Amino acid sequence: xxxxxxxxxxxxxxxxxxxxxxxxxxxxxxxxxxxxxxxxxxxxxxxxxxxxxxxxxxxxxxxxxxxxxxxxxxxxxxxxxxxxxxxxxxxxxxxxxxxxxxxxxxxxxxxxxxxxxxxxxxxxxxxxxxxxxxxxxxxxxxxxxxxxxxxxxxxxxxxxxxxxxxxxxxxxxxxxxxxxxxxxxxxxxxxxxxxxxxxxxxxxxxxxxxxxxxxxxxxxxxxxxxxxxxxxxxxxxxxxxxxxxxxxxxxxxxxxxxxxxxxxxxxxxxxxxxxxxxxxxxxxxxxxxxxxxxxxxxxxxxxxxxxxxxxxxxxxxxxxxxxxxxxxxxxxxxxxxxxxxxxxxxxxxxxxxxxxxxxxxxxxxxxxxxxxxxxxxxxxx
Numbered sequence: 351x352x353x354x355x356x357x358x359x360x361x362x363x364x365x366x367x368x369x370x371x372x373x374x375x376x377x378x379x380x381x382x383x384x385x386x387x388x389x390x391x392x393x394x395x396x397x398x399x400x401x402x403x404x405x406x407x408x409x410x411x412x413x414x415x416x417x418x419x420x421x422x423x424x425x426x427x428x429x430x431x432x433x434x435x436x437x438x439x440x441x442x443x444x445x446x447x448x449x450x451x452x453x454x455x456x457x458x459x460x461x462x463x464x465x466x467x468x469x470x471x472x473x474x475x476x477x478x479x480x481x482x483x484x485x486x487x488x489x490x491x492x493x494x495x496x497x498x499x500x501x502x503x504x505x506x507x508x509x510x511x512x513x514x515x516x517x518x519x520x521x522x523x524x525x526x527x528x529x530x531x532x533x534x535x536x537x538x539x540x541x542x543x544x545x546x547x548x549x550x551x552x553x554x555x556x557x558x559x560x561x562x563x564x565x566x567x568x569x570x571x572x573x574x575x576x577x578x579x580x581x582x583x584x585x586x587x588x589x590x591x592x593x594x595x596x597x598x599x600x601x602x603x604x605x606x607x608x609x610x611x612x613x614x615x616x617x618x619x620x621x622x623x624x625x626x627x628x629x630x631x632x633x634x635x636x637x638x639x640x641x642x643x644x645x646x647x648x649x650x651x652x653x654x655x656x657x658x659x660x661x662x663x664x665x666x667x668x669x670x671x672x673x674x675x676x677x678x679x680x681x682x683x684x685x686x687x688x689x690x691x692x693x694x695x696x697x698x699x700x701x702x703x704x705x706x707x708x709x710x711x712x713x714x715x716x717x718x719x720x721x722x723x724x725x726x727x728x729x730x731x
Contacts, residue, residue, distance in 0.1 A: 363422050365415065368438035379407040382496070390492040402489045406496065411437055413470050413501055417508075418442035420466040425450075425459045443514070449590070449686075453526040453535065460519040467505035474498035512543030513580035536587045540580040547577035590682050592720040593713070598684060599677035601716045602698045602706030608632045611641050611663035615653050618662055623649070630695045630707060633666050640704060642666030643695060674699050677706065681713065 356366045383403030388394070414437060421444045422432040433445045450456035478494035509517040518539050526535030554570030609622050611633040622631070623646065635641040644666040652660055673696045675684050688696070698706035 360415075360419060361423060361426075363419070363432050364434035366434060366436050368436055370438045371411070375407050375411065378410055379403040382406045382493070386496055387489060387492060390495075391488045394489060398489060402493055406493050409493075409497060410500060413467065413497065413504075414442045416470060417463050417467050417504070418444045420462040421459055424462050428455045428459065430455075430459065449532065450523075453523040453532075456526065456532075457520055457523040460516045460523065463516045464505040464508045467501045467508065471498045471501035471505065474501060510546055511539065512546040512576045513540060513583045515543075515576070518543050518580065518583075531591075533587050533591045536584055540584045543580045544577060547573045547580065549573070550576065589717055590685070592717050593681040593685065596681045596716060596720075597677060598675045598679050598681055598696075598698055598708060599706065601681060601712045602677070602708045603628075603712055604698075604706035606632060606697075606704055606707050608634050608640070608704065609662065611635055611661065611666065613662050614659050615649055615662070615665075616658040618649060619653060630709070631662075632697060632704060632707070633662055635663075640669055640697070642668045643672050643697070672697055675708065676700065681716065684708075685713070 355369075356364065358365055379400070380403070383396075383399040387399050387402055415435070418435045418437075422435060425432055425444070425446055428450065430446050430450055436443045436445070450459060474494045475498040478491045478498060481491040481494065482488075508515050509520070511517040511521040513519070513522075513536075521542060522532070522535040522539035524535070525538040526532050529535055529538070550573030551570050552573075554566045554568070554573060557566030557569060560566075607622070607626050607628055609618060609631050613622070618631075629646045631644050631646070632640055633642045633644060642663060644662050648665050649662070652665055673688050675696050675698050677698050677700050684696070696708040697704060698708060
């Protein structure tokens with residue numbers, strides 16, 4: 351889940367939100383302004399309801415951010431780096447650049463999230479009682495009551511044993527301790543999570559038959575999300591295990607064909623593309639230094655638009671945006687470092703010299719070979 355808009359940094363952790371958050375933000379504000387607050391505190395102006403509803407939606411996502419920050423702060427204190435936090439449709443996601451070193455550490459990192467939500471619920475409830483006793487506006491105290499209930503529900507719901515919920519990760523850490531491997535723990539936890547996911551989908555379908563379309567669709571969609579997220583988590587864990595101790599040099603494509611950045615689209619298609627099967631070409635400037643990377647599909651697209659005389663350097667991604675790796679770097683560590691950067695290809699440099707290029711296809715080939723061999727040790731490919 352990628353951030354669409356960056357909000358800044360908190361405790362050195364990048365904070366952002368995905369566009370899907372806008373949908374739920376609007377839904378929360380609308381629900382407060384139209385249903386929750388008018389029922390709890392009648393006979394107030396429409397403007398008062400909407401202002402309070404918008405404030406409630408902002409504070410609600412602030413609570414979600416606190417939940418994710420608690421995961422991230424504890425992770426960093428236990429040696430697991432956090433690349434960013436993204437708020438989105440279903441709450442928040444903390445992207446850990448690495449894995450916990452033990453099941454106990456994973457359990458600790460996980461449990462602080464639900465505990466922080468429950469603590470926020472207690473604080474909101476106490477503030478609501480204080481404001482009510484002080485004679486503050488009823489809208490404010492009722493908003494705090496709503497936040498207390500919502501945070502308590504969030505904390506409890508996150509303990510459901512299904513990935514990517516915290517309960518699923520707690521279950522995974524338990525079975526990790528039992529089986530001795532994180533992969534084994536994740537596998538069992540994912541199987542349990544699928545039961546809950548199918549249960550949610552079934553309840554959603556039942557709600558649809560009862561003519562409650564909104565709740566039915568929402569529950570079914572949530573079940574589908576838990577189902578797909580659990581499968582993705584297991585796949586990612588298996589891939590990491592298969593790539594453990596495999597160097598980049600075992601997967602990279604080599605040698606790499608580089609071309610002058612001053613070539614035009616037509617010159618490249620006539621002199622280079624017809625002789626090679628590559629889809630990615632690093633460029634060199636007149637001094638022989640790497641200046642960027644251009645993709646074959648971009649060149650072909652430009653030719654179809656009539657840009658036959660455009661220089662390749664005008665179509666290339668600059669080197670500042672191209673991830674690089676060493677040939678002796680572990681593939682597992684590289685994937686953790688790059689996250690989703692592999693879709694731009696990785697240039698493999700040895701002492702400043704270009705010795706290879708790594709693509710998702712190269713990684714998939716290694717994974718397939720190691721799965722067929724049924725081993726986690728190094729293999730010759």
